[in-house]
Amino acid sequence: MAYGILTEIFFYLFIILIVFGALVAVSSQILMKAVMGLAMAMFGTAGLYLYLNSPFLALMQILIYVGAVCIMIVFGIMVGYTPKQLAAYAIGPKNTILALVTSLLTLGVLQLGLSRTQWVQAQGAGGGDYSLAALGEVLMTRYGLAFELISVVLMIAMIGAVAITWNGKRRGLK
């Protein structure tokens, strides 16, 4: 197993990529830089999927989140801001409390899910069929609704991009 150490290194590289990207995304006042951070975090997530041996999910992550969602947000920023304009932000006490509650709640729910799940090894578990053909078959029949709902993501991204730039613009004018 000469690859053991190498894969470990890549795993931590992807983690660093995600954390660094996420930090840039929330801390940069130039919105375009923030989107680049978001794209970086998405690439890191795609890398984690590769680490988990599912290249299809990794490519879908890049295709949908980097190729479509980020482009939509960038397009929104492009019409609203000039390259040196900083995004105006006002974090009041009310926002801080709301943000804290939301993030703690999300953390709690995720932690609950993580601790309650019985984890099985993906490779060779239960002798199931994990090929792309089988995945397609299941997505079209058993998980048809979930598959259709995924397409809502793009619409939400579009509305979100408009909302972010609109809001920032109005505050900036004040």
Add this chain to the structure above:
Amino acid sequence: MPPELLRMIIAAVLVVAFVFLNAMILGYMERKVSAHIQRRPGLMEVGPHGVLQLLIDGFKLIGKQLVVPEASNKFLFRLAPILSFAPCVLPFVVIPFAQKLQIASMDISLIFILAMTSINVIAILVAGWASNNKYSLFGTFRSVAQAVSYEIPLLLSILSIILITNTFSLQGIIAAQKYYWFILIQPLAFIIYFISGLAETNRAPFDMPEAESELTAGFHTEYSGMGFSFFFLAEYANMFTVCSIATVLFLGGWKGIPLPLGDYTGIFWFMLKVYGLLFVMIWIRWTFPRVRFDQLMTFCWKYLIPFSLANLLITAVLVKLI
């Protein structure tokens, strides 16, 4: 060092070298073909028939100063060329140049290529916006509207091939063309793919994003030296990718008449087909005038998309029946 890792490093070096070589060959080809179409000799000075001109141009571009405009967003301005170049190199990893010449074989090579090419749009957006120049911004707007619209007929025409072959693997698609090329049973898909490919790579008659006569140079107006070269390399690498996918999907990939070249027969036929298609791209650029932007959009939404949808539907029905 494990042999697999060594193989990957050698492959990476070869791919980057090939991207540069390809840009040189195409640059020379473009200038020579355009010259002969316009009845002038073209490059003649450096080397026999000017073959070394592009090498000299490359050295000149490396030596030039990279001017960063004062009003631009400097970090993003420097980031954009790299962002444009890096994903354009990656598709070469999965392109099957010959039966045994493919760096990494994936079940989903085709999706890999599509995912990588979709990143290029972000680079154009960032480049145009960070330059803080009105020509760049206009070029960017046009480029994105064009890339997003023409991606639909492109994907639909690929999808009708996928319906026939039932695989995303490029070697699998070539293997499915055992008796005939798919251009014979999917001529409409080939035409739609090729036109959309021209638009996706911003080639004339769809070169609205860099229409020289109205926008100076579109999204890369402010770039000089290697910044410009990276966009230039990315454009030619993209052209090669588009043509090699067309070769794999419609023209039988590396298959051809057996020649006494041993293992090199496959790569000979593959390169011949790809550079043949690239020649057609250059030929189209120098013989057709640029379209207007509204004509561009009309052509995509009113003609290409309905035709590709109809083609997909008919293919689906026929595949189900046969």
